[in-house]
Amino acid sequence: MNEFDLIREYFTWPIKDPSVTLGVGDDAALFSLEQGYQLVTTTDTLVEGVHFSASTSAKDIAHKSLAVNLSDIAAMGAKAKYYTLAIALPKIDKSWLQEFSDSLRQLSGHYQVSLIGGDTTRGALNITITMFGMVKNSKALTRSGARPGDGVYVSGTIGDAGFCFWKLSNGLIPSNQELKRLNCPTPRVELGLALKNQASACIDVSDGLEQDLSHILKTSSVGAVIEVEKIPISEALLGHIKDTNDWSIPLCGGDDYELCFTVPEDKEEALKKLSESCNVNITRIGVVTESLGLQIKGFDGPRKSYQHF
Template sequence: MQPSTKPQKLSAKMKKQNEFVIIDTYFKTEYNNNNNSIITGIGDDAAVVQIPAGKQLCISTDTLIPNQHFPKATSPADIAYKAFQVNLSDMAAMGAAPRWISLNLTMPKYSHPWLSRFSTELKKNLNLYDMALIGGDTTCGKLSITITIYGLVDSHKFLKRDGAKNQDEIYVSGPIGEAALGLQMIQNKFPQDDFFIKRLNRPIARVELGQILTEYASSCIDISDGLLQDLSHILQASHLGATIDIKNLIQNSKIKNICSKTKTKNLILYGGDDYELLFTLPKNKINTVREKHPEITKKIQKIGTIVNKKGVFIDGKILKIKGYQHFSN
């Protein structure tokens, strides 16, 4: 049975809410037991899942808080959607198939409308990816959403950051910088445009592409803190450098219709919140990937080459690495 995605109606029992009533009302549903893998879910002290033979478990966690990861006025549905997708994006970057999540939700007070909209959107996303909520915690305090996600990958076939090789080619899975412009629109730095704001609030994790790349890519990461910042993680882990050329990214970007060329370039290099994949492939391997997977790869763009020299270079000039960093920004 699929979990219901209809908003809950307020009952007399819910008026005497506590953490257990909240869990039972909004989050304890008949879950998607993909391949009968869930032995015990919500209701026990811990969840128990079965890992199939030949698979390895991939785990990641992300915390979202207001004004750091989403504007304070963001709707409950958009918060749930983004919290889910940014975790899903970590699975995509590892090439894993997402299976389960646990949710730690802290709220300043009980709100039926907020919880109903948040939980309804979360269930929609879980259904879409045939996933299940298997546990978590609910507490009272400043708003904070932490999701831990669990995925499966064929043994030793996961993607990492440290596999890039000299002369590998660097690619991104789609447009970069649009979410950062959406944030600046919400901050009233530009006239608002629903397209860019949606790119901020509703990113799409490239799960299918990530699983395809396990056959081809030498390294991979998702872009959350800015193109240059996240590229630097691959370069540091691989002990290499890169030359990049973002002329095509600028030329194909919708940002250039609103911003100057310099502003467009800065949003692409440093913006963040894109949740596209940044990955490296052996030289000319992209042709094979495109031939076998034409639809899923049509937005992929080459942006550079890995080099045996530390740093990131554009037109021979080394770039300063910057992007979003907690405790610094």
């Protein structure tokens, strides 16, 4: 099987989006932009041994590769539309490729995003997806809009993926739910889109709450006070925290792909309705302050957020 057969067999399927004039199969893809919208783009690479282990299934790798990019587009308050895929494979393993392709196609259909091009090479397994989305002119949610007095919020529960990773690293067996949080994250697509009218700043929690919230604070030139007791935590992780009095997992564990955002006081009431309509729990964990830096009430023990280098 050569490269072209591989692309045809596993990475070409009908595109339903009429704005794509040319998808996989030419030198480059073509799509049309709607008037009054900006193009939003992001890219993420997943590397075996860094972002997933050798035992992770092809299905989960495909899911996570797409989900992390959908999460970044959602954090911008934008609608994801198209993506390209660059994949390096150590060898051609047809059953692995079929499982990867089925999973990618299924999730693409669910979120209505079109695979419009890419590249395949031989090499250590790694996957790069570049995603393109749309947002109305000047409506994008950035990290720079947080103001003193805004509430600090997070979606869902924080720390489950980090807790799963901690269990695996310590020879413990995570629950299926914890494995799902680590390997098959749910990007907060609907919430991100809805938040663009409510939030003043937003980020997805990929490297750890403390570090990611700090990005908002630095970019916005503000500070914040949050309380660890207010961070929404699953019951199992709460048990671990009660036993160890260690809050480092929810503060620093990565890979949650929840949204962390700030909301001006006059929009906090509308936010409650939005939580219901998007069917996602939203929790206020603190407040933005004029004085710089992130103050964490309730825990000052050692912790270290994820850094690539």
